[in-house]
Amino acid sequence: xxxxxxxxxFPLVLMMAACSPKVAETPVGSLPTLPPPLPAAGDFGATLxxxxxxxxxxxxxxxxxxxxxxxxxxxxxxxxxxxxxxxxGLTVLDFAQQSGAGEGLLVTSDxxxxxxxxxxDTKGDGIKSKGADRITYKYLTVEWSGEPNETNGAxxxxxxxxxxVLVENITVRGASDAGIYVGQSSNIIVRNSIVEFNVAGIEIxxxxxxxxxxxxxxxxxxxxxxFDLPDLPVSGGxxxxxxxxxxxxxxxxxxxxxxNIVAGVPSGTGLIIMANRNVHVFxxxxxxxxxxxxxxxAYSLPFTDVAYNPLPRDIVLRANTYSGGGxxxxxxxxPLAAAIGGKLPPIVWDGVSAWPGAEAxxxxxxxxxxxxxxxxxxxxxxxxxxxxxxxxxxxxxQGTPPLEPAAIVLAHGQG
Amino acid sequence: MRFAALLxxxxxAGLAAACGLARGSGPNMGVILxxxxxxxxxxxxxxxxxxxxxPASGVVPFELANPLFSDHAxxxxxxxxPGGKTATYANNDVFAFPVGTVLVKTFAFAPDMRTPDxxxxxxxxxxxxxxxxxxxxxxxxxxxxxxxxxxxPIGGRxxxxxxxxxxxxxxxxxxxxxxxxxxxxxxxxxxxxxIGPKARNLNHxxxxxxxxxxxxxDQLPAGAPAAIAPFDVALPLDARAxxxxxxxxxxxxxxxxxxxxxxxxxSATETDPxxxxxxxxxxxxxxxxxxxxxxxxxGAPDRSILAYRMASTDPGVAMPELGRSLHDPDGLxxxxxxxxxxxxx
Numbered sequence: 001x002x003x004x005x006x007x008x009x010f011p012l013v014l015m016m017a018a019c020s021p022k023v024a025e026t027p028v029g030s031l032p033t034l035p036p037p038l039p040a041a042g043d044f045g046a047t048l049x050x051x052x053x054x055x056x057x058x059x060x061x062x063x064x065x066x067x068x069x070x071x072x073x074x075x076x077x078x079x080x081x082x083x084x085x086x087x088x089g090l091t092v093l094d095f096a097q098q099s100g101a102g103e104g105l106l107v108t109s110d111x112x113x114x115x116x117x118x119x120x121d122t123k124g125d126g127i128k129s130k131g132a133d134r135i136t137y138k139y140l141t142v143e144w145s146g147e148p149n150e151t152n153g154a155x156x157x158x159x160x161x162x163x164x165v166l167v168e169n170i171t172v173r174g175a176s177d178a179g180i181y182v183g184q185s186s187n188i189i190v191r192n193s194i195v196e197f198n199v200a201g202i203e204i205x206x207x208x209x210x211x212x213x214x215x216x217x218x219x220x221x222x223x224x225x226x227f228d229l230p231d232l233p234v235s236g237g238x239x240x241x242x243x244x245x246x247x248x249x250x251x252x253x254x255x256x257x258x259x260n261i262v263a264g265v266p267s268g269t270g271l272i273i274m275a276n277r278n279v280h281v282f283x284x285x286x287x288x289x290x291x292x293x294x295x296x297x298a299y300s301l302p303f304t305d306v307a308y309n310p311l312p313r314d315i316v317l318r319a320n321t322y323s324g325g326g327x328x329x330x331x332x333x334x335p336l337a338a339a340i341g342g343k344l345p346p347i348v349w350d351g352v353s354a355w356p357g358a359e360a361x362x363x364x365x366x367x368x369x370x371x372x373x374x375x376x377x378x379x380x381x382x383x384x385x386x387x388x389x390x391x392x393x394x395x396x397x398q399g400t401p402p403l404e405p406a407a408i409v410l411a412h413g414q415g
Numbered sequence: 416m417r418f419a420a421l422l423x424x425x426x427x428a429g430l431a432a433a434c435g436l437a438r439g440s441g442p443n444m445g446v447i448l449x450x451x452x453x454x455x456x457x458x459x460x461x462x463x464x465x466x467x468x469x470p471a472s473g474v475v476p477f478e479l480a481n482p483l484f485s486d487h488a489x490x491x492x493x494x495x496x497p498g499g500k501t502a503t504y505a506n507n508d509v510f511a512f513p514v515g516t517v518l519v520k521t522f523a524f525a526p527d528m529r530t531p532d533x534x535x536x537x538x539x540x541x542x543x544x545x546x547x548x549x550x551x552x553x554x555x556x557x558x559x560x561x562x563x564x565x566x567x568p569i570g571g572r573x574x575x576x577x578x579x580x581x582x583x584x585x586x587x588x589x590x591x592x593x594x595x596x597x598x599x600x601x602x603x604x605x606x607x608x609x610i611g612p613k614a615r616n617l618n619h620x621x622x623x624x625x626x627x628x629x630x631x632x633d634q635l636p637a638g639a640p641a642a643i644a645p646f647d648v649a650l651p652l653d654a655r656a657x658x659x660x661x662x663x664x665x666x667x668x669x670x671x672x673x674x675x676x677x678x679x680x681x682s683a684t685e686t687d688p689x690x691x692x693x694x695x696x697x698x699x700x701x702x703x704x705x706x707x708x709x710x711x712x713x714g715a716p717d718r719s720i721l722a723y724r725m726a727s728t729d730p731g732v733a734m735p736e737l738g739r740s741l742h743d744p745d746g747l748x749x750x751x752x753x754x755x756x757x758x759x760x
Contacts, residue, residue, distance in 0.1 A: 049569045053594050072572070075595035099588060102703075102736045108598070123731035124701060130676065131605075153731060154701020160676045177701050184676055231689050232678040232698060233670065259697050259704035259720065301696065304689050 037064035037086075045070040052076045052083070060084065063117060067092040071099055073122075075106040085117030088141040088171065096121040096145075103128040103158070104142075107135060115139050126172070128158040134411045135159055136166045144174030148197050148255045155181040156198065159188075161234070164411045168192050176255055177262050178203035179220070182210065184234035189408050191215065199256040200225045200265060201247075206232050210240040211408040221254045222265040223247040223289065228275040229261060230305035238277040239405040242284065247271060249288040254331065264300075266291040266331030275299040277313040280404050281320060288324035291333050292344045296365065298352035300383040310355050310383075311363055314402040318368035322346040326374075336378060340392055345374025349397075354382045366399035441471050442495050447517055447544060452553040456540055456564035461495060461519055466562055468521060468537060473498065475631055479611045480619040480642045481662045484743035485522060486587050487580060488538070489531050493519040494612070494631060501633040502612075502626075506640065507684070509609050510632065518543040518609055524587075527578040538573055539591045540564050543601070543609055550607045552597035568594045581744075588740045596737050604671040615640040616662065642683075645749055656753030657683045659746050664735065679710060692721055693757070700724075703732045713757035722751050 038047050038061065045068065051061050057080035065086035070093055076083065085091025095104045102124035107114070110133045118141040119126045126142035129135045142156035156172030159165045160183040170193040172179030179195035180202045182188050188210035195201035201217030203225040204210045210226075217223035224247060228237035247270040256263040265272065268290030273279050274297050286293035294317060299310035326344040329337040337344050347367060354360040367375055379391030443460040446453050457465040461474050470476060474495045482490060496502055497515035504510060512518075519542055525535040537557045544551055555564035556571055570593035579585040592599075601607040617623055618641040626632035643650050645659040661683035667674040668681040677698055680690040689695050692710030697703070697720055705723045712718040724734035725747045733739070 046569050049593055053568045072570075072590070072593075075593070075599075077595045077598060099590075099730055099740070102731055106595075106599075108595070108602075123729070124703070125699075130673070151702055154699060154703075158699070160699070177699070181699070183699065229698060231695055233675055257700075257702045257704050258706050259708040260701065261696065261698070302694075304694075 034060060034062055034084075037062040040064045040066050040068070044068040045072055045074070049074055052078070052081075055081045057081070057111075063091045063093075065090045067094055069094045069097055070104075071097050073098065073102075073104060073106065075108070076112060077108045079109045080111040081109070082113040082115070083117075084113075084115045087116045088139055089118055091117040092120055093117060094120045095123065098123045103153070106130070107132045110134055112136070113138070117141075118143065121145055122153045124153045125158045126153060126156040126175070128155070128160070129162060130159075131161045132159065133162055134164040134414050135162060136168075136415050137170055138166070138168045138415070139170075141171045141173075142175075142179075143172065144176075146174075148174055148176075148199075148252055150176050150255050150257050152176040152255075154178075154260070156195075157181070158183070160184050163187055164414060165189070166410055166415050168415065170194075171196075172201075173197050175199065176257065177260055178225070181205065182207055184232060187408055187410065189410060194218075195220060195223075197252055199252075199254060199260075199262045201250065203227060203262070204237070204240050205229060206235050206237045207240075208236070208238050209405065209408055212240065212242045213244045215245045216248070217245060217250060217270075218248040219252050220250045221252050221256070221267045222262070222269040222272055223250040224270070225262070225265070225272045226274070226276045226279050227261070227272070228277075228299070228308075230299065230303035230308035230310070235305070235308055236277075237275075238279075240276065240279045241405060241407075242271065242279065242281045244283045246285045247287075247289065247293070248285070251288070251290045264332065266295075266329065266333045268292070268325070268328065268330050269295050270325070271295070272297065273312050273315055275308075275310045275312060277309075278402050278405065279312070279314070280316045280318075282316070282318045284320045286320060286322045286325070286346065290325055290328040291330045292326055292348045293322050293346040294320075294348065295333075296347070296349040298350060298355065298383060300350075300352075300385065302356075302384075309361075311352065311361055312365075313361070314364045315399075316366045316368070316401050316404070317347060318366070320369060320373075322369075322373055335387070336390075339387070339390070340376070345376050345394070347373065347375045349375075349377050351377040351379045351391075351393075352382055356382065363397070364399040364402070365397045366401040367396045368401070441473060442497075442517065444497060444515060447495075447515055448546060450546075452542075452551075452566050452568075454566050456542075456555045456566075459517065459542070461493065461517060474517075474519070475626070475629055477612075477617060477622055477626075478620075479616045479662070481616060481645055481658055482611075483663050484739060484746055486589055486739050486741050487528055487577075487585075488522040488524060488589075489535060491519075491521040491523065492611075493517075495519070496631045501630055504614065504632060504634050504636065504639075506614060506636075509611075509613050512545050512609070512612070514545050514547055516545040518612065524575050524577055524589075526576075528580045528585075529578065529582060537561055537564070538575070538589060539567075541592075541597065543597075543607075550601070550609065552594060552601060552607060554591055554594060554597065556591055567591060570594075570596065585741075590737075590740060592737055599673045599737055600666045600735075602667075602671070602673050610666045611662075615642040618642075646745060652749075652753055652756055656749055659749055663743075663746060667735070692719075701731065703734070705732070711754055711757070714755060714759035716751040716754040719754050722747065722754060725750060 060082040063085040104122035107129035144152035154177035175198040178200035179198035201220040270289040270293040500513040502510040556567040575587040664681040
């Protein structure tokens with residue numbers, strides 16, 4: 001009868017494991033291999049949510065191919081996790097029967113990558129990340145089935161209050177607000193994505209430092225919006241570059257719920273810059289946006305936020321290509337266009353340079369486009385709008401171009 | 416071999432003792448402070464008798480003056496502060512509870528809510544534990560017999576058939592939140608924190624005097640604040656509505672809460688009318704705004720998004736987003752009255 005060493009050693013190891021958590025060592029010099037996909041059988045929503053909760057930093061969670069009906073929302077709160085499927089349209093998280101919460105997937109941790117899956121028919125937003133720095137969204141589809149509808153969720157891809165945001169190779173369809181919405185964030189890239197049949201294709205709001213390029217924004221109500229709004233924790237949006245995008249036929253009717261800020265976007269608008277500073281728009285292709293290709297405007301509603309500046313400032317338009325459009329202005333632009341013959345040129349500025357209780361300011365627009373590209377200054381002195389006080393003019397303003405922001409560089413290794 | 420097996424058993428027992436896993440009466444600090452949650456609620460030793468959920472010695476029942484609405488659930492709250500330690504009083508914030516503190520909240524339903532004590536059954540118990548590195552939340556779901564509750568990190572749903580307080584048959588698609596959803600409400604910046612145990616919420620019926628006497632709380636200064644009862648019609652309407660919003664909404668609608676990006680701040684201490692919602696336009700509400708334009712239109716509850724979202728049970732519209740599948744008729748009536756009484760601008 002000999003006491004086995006193993007018998008002695010085993011409980012000691014157990015004791016050590018139980019009392020002091022072992023820290024996983026990071027392998028050096030080896031490429032990570034993907035773990036096997038989660039089992040598709042059974043309650044996949046529960047399986048996936050369980051994996052998202054028990055994940056450790058650095059983990060990759062792989063979803064299998066298939067369409068999975070989920071009844072409850074998903075959330076991830078572990079740093080450094082990658083969630084990936086078999087590909088857009090191959091791994092489909094279907095929320096048509098969702099009950100509870102505002103979005104399909106909520107991420108609240110840093111250094112997360114989401115890739116290669118589809119989120120469909122959420123009751124609220126598609127994928128939201130809040131306070132999630134260095135997040136990457138890539139090769140994802142977020143869509144609402146059927147015709148554009150006001151009961152669709154607001155945002156498809158929705159990073160907010162985050163630093164270092166990468167959104168690339170995304171497709172969003174049917175959002176009743178914005179397909180890709182980046183809010184109250186900084187250091188942002190949105191590129192190589194397709195947004196269609198949303199109210200707003202891409203919206204950069206109350207954010208600073210964004211490069212938006214290589215995207216196709218088509219068949220939305222408005223293609224791309226760069227906004228700043230009052231009464232939010234983060235405002236003073238600035239320094240956005242919009243370049244090399246195709247902004248085409250954004251003529252879908254406005255199906256946003258009426259109280260939403262985008263409900264005021266006239267159908268047929270390519271790009272709107274509102275109350276934002278230092279926005280550079282170049283090398284884009286605008287075609288067949290029926291209201292106007294570019295609309296530059298002040299925030300037109302009353303506000304109390306003393307730190308808020310409702311004017312667009314330091315705006316540069318250069319070397320864009322414009323064709324078609326402007327022939328059927330919609331929404332608020334219908335009566336304004338009617339006053340000048342019913343059509344609008346590619347670039348329209350409201351002309352506002354003051355707001356109630358403030359001195360007039362230099363808006364500083366630079367329009368460096370080919371001479372034949374039409375421009376209209378509606379000559380609105382201030383909001384609220386008084387049609388009688390308007391003094392429309394086709395003269396381009398002679399601004400001093402502000403220094404163009406440097407290209408956005410994300411955190412090391414992101415993407 | 417037999418000796419080896421006995422040795423193994425002895426060592427495992429030793430391990431249990433070393434890690435504080437030994438069963439016994441009273442809260443088990445080893446289990447409470449362990450990195451991983453226990454599989455079963457009984458393992459914490461918080462209940463002297465798990466079947467009756469009678470608390471163990473040192474586990475103190477308490478009540479909030481103004482609880483959050485959770486589908487009419489009856490909530491049973493307990494606090495355990497480790498022996499020899501006390502929570503530190505704070506005038507406005509949540510008390511500073513020492514490491515090892517456990518806040519226990521059990522959700523129960525009765526077959527007929529008009530007689531809440533008759534045949535009530537427990538559905539879930541949520542633990543909020545102050546671990547060495549901060550607070551952590553752990554949901555437990557009770558078995559059908561009510562003899563044990565099992566750790567349920569992914570939450571769950573349960574259909575509850577009952578009779579509502581107004582006497583109507585009621586089916587509740589009750590959701591036990593998952594661990595991440597716990598954080599949605601309990602978020603304070605990057606960390607999580609208790610919500611209820613503040614002086615103003617606890618300061619009623621001599622409760623805080625009891626806490627001091629029991630050694631749970633270090634002191635109770637004279638003039639400690641007390642939340643008003645939202646449904647005591649003898650009290651001012653404005654204060655009642657703000658008290659209701661504070662406990663039902665402000666855990667997210669605060670500057671470091673989950674809804675910070677909305678800019679809507681519903682803490683009772685907020686004084687900026689726009690931040691409270693008056694004349695404030697929706698930002699990212701989507702269809703949550705319905706056909707309405709402002710969070711609160713003074714004098715017009717039917718035109719106020721706040722009342723619209725409180726009245727809804729549609730995911731994507733309903734507020735709060737979590738913790739209810741029904742609307743709170745009393746809270747809604749209170750907030751509507753409050754908006755209706757506001758001076759129109």
